Amino acid sequence: MRYLPLTDEDRSLMLLRMAADKVDDLFVDIPAAKLLTKNVDLPRAKSELEVERILSRMAGRNVVASSVPFFVGAGAYKHHVPASVDHLIQRSEFLTSYTPYQPEIAQGTLQYLFEFQTQVAALTGMDVANASMYDGSTGCGEAVLMAHRVTKRRKAVLSGGLHPHYADVVRTLSEMSEDAVVTLPPDVAASEDLLASIDSSVSCVVVQNPDVFGNLRDLTPIAEKCHSNGALLIAVFTEAVSLGLVTPPGAMGADIVVGEGQSIGNPLTFGGPYVGLFATRQKYVRQMPGRLCGETVDAEGRRGFVLTLSTREQHIRRDKATSNICTNAGLCSLAFTIHMTLLGEAGLKKLARLNHANACKLADALADVKGVEVLNKSFFNEFTICVPGDAAALVETMAQKGVLAGVPVSRLLPGDAGVRSLLIVANTEVNTDEDRAAFVSALRASI
Amino acid sequence: MLNNQGRPTQPGEAQAYTPRTFTSNRALQMEEALIFEIGRPDTSGVDIEDAGEFKPRLGGMERNGEIGLPGLSEPEAMRHYVRLSQKNYSIDAGLYPLGSCTMKHNPRLNEKMARLPGFADVHPMQPQSTVQGAIAVIESVAHWLMELTGTRAVAMSPKAGAHGEACGMMAIKAAIKAKGEAATRRVVLVPDSAHGTNPATAALIGFTVKAIPVGPSGQVRVEDVRPLLGPDIAAIMLTNPNTCGLFEPQIVEIAKAVHEAGAYFYCDGANFNAIVGKARPGDLGVDAMHINLHKTFSTPHGGGGPGAGPVVLSDRLAPFAPVPFVRRDGDALRLVEDEEGTQAFGRMTAFHGQMGMFVRALSYMLSHGSDGLRQASEDAVLSANYIRACLSDLMSLPFGNRPCMHEVLFDDEWLKGTGVTTLDFAKAMIDEGYHPMTMYFPLVVHGAMLIEPTESESKASLDLFIATLRDLAFSAKRGDTARFSGAPYLAPRRRLDETRAARNPVLRWTKPEAVLKAAE
Amino acid sequence: MSTRYTKEHEYVRVEGDTGTVGITDYAQGQLGDVVFVELPEVGKKFGQGEQAAVVESVKAASEVYAPVSGEVVEVNSALEGAPATVNEDANGAGWFVKIRIANAADLDSLMDEAAYKAYCDSL
Structure with missing residues (x-):
């Protein structure tokens, strides 16, 4: 077995050293009746070549995003990632190291986390950010729990523009922790009256911007009403690139910002691993979940970095911890920070503008298709269209014509008959004029 | 022509001398400034096509002013991150004996497989007919995990060990609720030796935690558990093999006592790597156990994640597994995403779990x-x-x-x-x-x-x-x-002042005051 | 004025009906560098033995329990910016809260200085 360096001779010598006859002498604590005497009923070891064959065959049964005109978004986005990002994250010292518990020999990880935290804080317009969460949706659940700790209230209000899966994650967690959740109905037109739901019993309001349907929202009035009622505003985003062009939540009064960072640096990978971004105001930092990296000095006075404020965390606070989170999304946050550093301020703004310009072109082209209506007044790189008939069936038909057209809202909100003709369409810098033309002609041919 | 510049080719006499260098570098060990100190806002390492003139449709929500993000060209970025990497210890460089963390070799085949476009470049919300291979990977990993643990259900979506713990405990809470005992069964037993995530998870799910004393041999004794069991106990959370590095010899008796008291047995599977192929948790009476794919199945730790924490479930808990899960419809595989018509307790995350980690784990399993x-x-x-x-x-x-x-x-x-x-x-x-x-x-x-x-x-x-x-x-x-x-x-750094870091937390870079003043 | 001690190493210094509460010098020595103190709000009421504050070092968080029942009349907000005061002067400037003592009889269950010293020596 190529991964196991011990030889049979080594094993015998080692057993001899501990005066054991056979390796099972070391498994004495396992009840004899439960000790397996033969291999589990699974295939035997395989060579690299054999494994490559099997997995390549499985990979070959998927339609690759880059191989077709591709407009699927709704929480995960196809962007171009520079080749250097993937090369760097595969450096042994990043890939095969543990959480930086020994700061003297983990300054590489710690410094990039410090840089990552600063980038996320700047991007969101907030004071501080943590070293990442699992993904945007779980970060959203954690944000609600944090708001409950800060306000000592236990009722969250979820906007109808919040990604339905994010809302599901919050509802599941809240049901378990026995906290109240009010979910507003799906709000395709961004016209809901959130203000009416805010009173002094509310802990937090969760609003997504751009929302799941692609609309841009001004969060300022919501923040004001939240604050006058002692509640917190949690702002969510699923498309990090939007922050290069759109007013950041920090400038609109958000108290906690959570988002999905996949767009920057990370491939689609069928939904994970991604990277959750989490930022807040300085005064709430001790209520934050997750790891935090801070600056300090070493015994010789040189600048260095450590994990800090650990007393919030499970390994010290146990059942009184702010969260049970342990592992975060280390390598995905590294991919994020490298890509962001490569883009820089100028690159990010340019990228965001290109995304928006491309989406505008697509919206114009689709508005010309008979029977199709673009529902958004405003958007970044994603919007919702209304099609004749069933959007899910249309997506299947178009897939057979070699175009991946978007996400039918009915997939996110199963059982809601009111959304069956709605389709969420994303358009990033990867889409060309030819892609858009292919979309339009496949759409025309399918409705 | 005669080369009369012959230089010494022997090292000469060794001298005891530690030079103070101008750069503070020590040969291959380079000091490296922060990107905020070396980058510039107008520099970019990515060439992006110009969008040209168009009428924006941002509804007046355009961002104004500077964001504060420095940029580096590609060669500068390479140097920055390579230098940072050289300050890290890694398994590839040496023995990494972190107990309970399982720092084993990470086969590079796994990385190569996870990067196949058919896995890395597919979207979670593509039509299911276009991702049958990806769903098959989830099903295959699930099959291996069930066979290795002797169980018949597994929830694949949890994103890490602690997330898996939460998932398992949620399934237990849902099962308790279904029996109409939600109001009474509110206590979870956890030994003092447990990972901090165990009590933190139990508290997260709304349970109160009661400690089990650890016996003189570092193991939990059934006679210490029995007196604690009653109608108020929801579950026990045991790590096996435990955090003292020992297998719990009375695990079968403990499981039996817990079940007789109407409670559930959660096993922290962080140390499953000791017994894979030697014993199956399902045979021992475990109701739920998360498996850290980044430990036992060697998906890399990546400096603190991403992990993956699928949870195997006993028949008693299986119906409550969260969406999405895989069903086989004839030849086709289907991801069930709609809770309607199921007893699923809800949803753990936006999509289907850590696909990239599933591919690596499957590559590891097939190889071994x-x-x-x-x-x-x-x-x-x-x-x-x-x-x-x-x-x-x-x-x-x-x-x-x-x-x-x-x-x-x-x-x-x-x-x-x-x-x-x-x-x-x-x-x-x-x-x-x-x-x-x-x-x-x-x-x-x-x-x-x-x-x-x-x-x-x-x-x-x-x-x-x-x-x-x-x-x-x-x-x-x-x-x-x-x-x-x-x-x-x-090492690249001597011991660091953690007191200073905690007393006056500096959690982000800010412009030095002199620069701010000059800008005013 | 007298000072009384708990087994959890809190002290209460009694002046009239007010008790000044902090952690003992022994406790600060065991904790190591104090990095943060979480204090209750003025007006909050505690029963004897209820959690009143949290004191954190880098690697530990310890609960501080009210040695006597009563209402918080003042908190030492100076600790917020200078948690090291707890290490430097636990019995003096490093106090946590002042409590209006609800039930003077609570003091009877606590140790006096000699008893507390003997208790620490036994640990």
């Missing part, structure tokens, strides 16, 4: 096979016991010199009177080129040192590690405290 997985467990246990046998004359074992599982636990009894602490000893290991073992955990042992060598070390590597620890131990006992008290001396 049932025979290799079993051999890996045996080698991991053998290596830990070899270290125990070779150090037990010098270092003290809190529970006696008896076989352990995949990790061996020492305490600091043997350091008494030397002036050297567990922390000092660990830091001195850094100078010797080793990552320290897990220290001060589990909490039930004073000055704990938990060593997990894994199956990835050759005998020569283990022998050198043992010889190094013996040399350090002799040194400590001889009173050579200077080797320890200021260690590490040779």
Whole structure:
């Protein structure tokens, strides 16, 4: 077995050293009746070549995003990632190291986390950010729990523009922790009256911007009403690139910002691993979940970095911890920070503008298709269209014509008959004029 | 032409001299500034096509002003991150004996497979007909996990170990609710030796935590559990093999007692790597157990994630598994995303779990096979016991010199009177080129040192590690405290001031005041 | 004025009906560098033995329990910016809260200085 360096001779010598006859002498604590005497009923070891064959065959049964005109978004986005990002994250010292518990020999990880935290804080317009969460949706659940700790209230209000899966994650967690959740109905037109739901019993309001349907929202009035009622505003985003062009939540009064960072640096990978971004105001930092990296000095006075404020965390606070989170999304946050550093301020703004310009072109082209209506007044790189008939069936038909057209809202909100003709369409810098033309002609041919 | 510039080709006499360098660099070990100190807002390492003129449709929500993001060209970025990387220890560079963390070799085949476009470049919300291969990967990993654990259900979506714990405990809470006992069964039993995530998870799900004392052998005894069981107990959370590196010998009796009391048995599977192919948790009476794919199945730790934490479930909990899950419809595979018509307790995350980690884990499983997985467990246990046998004359074992599982636990009894602490000893290991073992955990042992060598070390590597620890131990006992008290001396940084970091947290870079003033 | 001690190493210094509560010098020595103190709000009421504050070092968080029942009349907000005061002067400037003592009889269950010293020596 190529991964196991011990030889049979080594094993015998080692057993001899501990005066054991056979390796099972070391498994004495396992009840004899439960000790397996033969291999589990699974295939035997395989060579690299054999494994490559099997997995390549499985990979070959998927339609690759880059191989077709591709407009699927709704929480995960196809962007171009520079080749250097993937090369760097595969450096042994990043890939095969543990959480930086020994700061003297983990300054590489710690410094990039410090840089990552600063980038996320700047991007969101907030004071501080943590070293990442699992993904945007779980970060959203954690944000609600944090708001409950800060306000000592236990009722969250979820906007109808919040990604339905994010809302599901919050509802599941809240049901378990026995906290109240009010979910507003799906709000395709961004016209809901959130203000009416805010009173002094509310802990937090969760609003997504751009929302799941692609609309841009001004969060300022919501923040004001939240604050006058002692509640917190949690702002969510699923498309990090939007922050290069759109007013950041920090400038609109958000108290906690959570988002999905996949767009920057990370491939689609069928939904994970991604990277959750989490930022807040300085005064709430001790209520934050997750790891935090801070600056300090070493015994010789040189600048260095450590994990800090650990007393919030499970390994010290146990059942009184702010969260049970342990592992975060280390390598995905590294991919994020490298890509962001490569883009820089100028690159990010340019990228965001290109995304928006491309989406505008697509919206114009689709508005010309008979029977199709673009529902958004405003958007970044994603919007919702209304099609004749069933959007899910249309997506299947178009897939057979070699175009991946978007996400039918009915997939996110199963059982809601009111959304069956709605389709969420994303358009990033990867889409060309030819892609858009292919979309339009496949759409025309399918409705 | 005669070359009359002949230069010396022998090293000459060695001199004792430590130069102070102008750059503070030490040859290959480079100091590196922050990107905010070396980058510029107008520099970019990515060439992006110009969008040209168009009418924006942002509804007046355009961002104004500077964001504060520095940029680097590609060569500058390469240098920055390569230099940072060189300040990190890694498994690829050396033995990484962090107990309970399982720092085993990460096969590069797994990385290559995860990067196949058919896996890396597919969207979670593509029509299911276009991702049958991806769903098949989820189903295959699930099949392996169920076979290896002797269970018939697994929730694949949890994103890491602690997330898996939450998932398992949610399934338990849902099952309790379904029996109409939600109001009464509110207490979860957790031994003092547990990982901090266990009590934190139980509290997260709205349970209160009651501690189980750990017996004198470092193991939980059924007679200590029985008196705690009653109609108020929802579940017990046990780690097996436990955090002292020992298998719980009474696990079957404990499971039986827990079930008879109407409660559930959650097993923390962080140490499953010791028993893969040797025993199946399902056979032992476990109702739910998360599996850290980044430990047992060697998806890389990546400096703190991403992990993956699928949870195997007993038949009693299976109906409550969260969406999405895979169903087979004839030849086709289907991801069930709609809770309607199921007893699913809800949803753990936006999409389908850590696909990238599933591919790596499957690559690892296929490579090892049932025979290799079993051999890996045996080698991991053998290596830990070899270290125990070779150090037990010098270092003290809190529970006696008896076989352990995949990790061996020492305490600091043997350091008494030397002036050297567990922390000092660990830091001195850094100078010797080793990552320290897990220290001060589990909490039930004073000055704990938990060593997990894994199956990835050759005998020569283990022998050198043992010889190094013996040399350090002799040194400590001889009173050579200077080797320890200021260690590490040779790492990129000396010990860091954690008090300062916590008293005045600096969690982000800010522009130096002089720059701000000048800008005004 | 007299000072009384708990087994959890809190002290209460009694002046009239007010008790000044902090952690003992022994406790600060065990904790190591104090990095943060979480204090209750003025007006909050505690029963004897209820959690009143949290004191954190780098690697530990310890609960501080009210040695006597009563209402918080003042908190030492200076600790917020200078948690090291707890290490430097636990019995003096490093106090946590002042409590209006609800039930003077609570003091009877606590140790006096001599008893507390003997207790620490026994640990």
